[in-house]
Amino acid sequence: MEIKDLQAGQGKVDITVEIVSVQEPRTFDKFGKTGKVANAKAKDASGEITLTLWNEQVDQVKAGMRVKITNGYVSEFRGERQLGTGKFGQLEIVT
Numbered sequence: 001m002e003i004k005d006l007q008a009g010q011g012k013v014d015i016t017v018e019i020v021s022v023q024e025p026r027t028f029d030k031f032g033k034t035g036k037v038a039n040a041k042a043k044d045a046s047g048e049i050t051l052t053l054w055n056e057q058v059d060q061v062k063a064g065m066r067v068k069i070t071n072g073y074v075s076e077f078r079g080e081r082q083l084g085t086g087k088f089g090q091l092e093i094v095t
Contacts, residue, residue: 004046008076017042
């Protein structure tokens with residue numbers, strides 16, 4: 001699967017991408033718990049997409065790394081596609 005093939009609302013996405021950059025994380029409070037979220041730019045040979053990193057993923061992922069998303073989900077925010085692990089997906093660092 002490649003970035004160019006991803007559609008908003010698509011689930012069960014398995015893809016390996018390279019991290020171009022990671023923005024500063026933001027903190028949030030939800031259901032009385034504090035968490036953090038950051039957006040990263042990810043690319044493959046077919047294009048770029050925003051990758052949403054949640055909580056511990058924010059600390060794991062750095063620019064220049066390759067990551068594999070298993071069972072990811074594509075959403076749309078302000079007209080831009082975003083890839084994330086969602087509730088059931090996984091993010092794994094590829095060496």
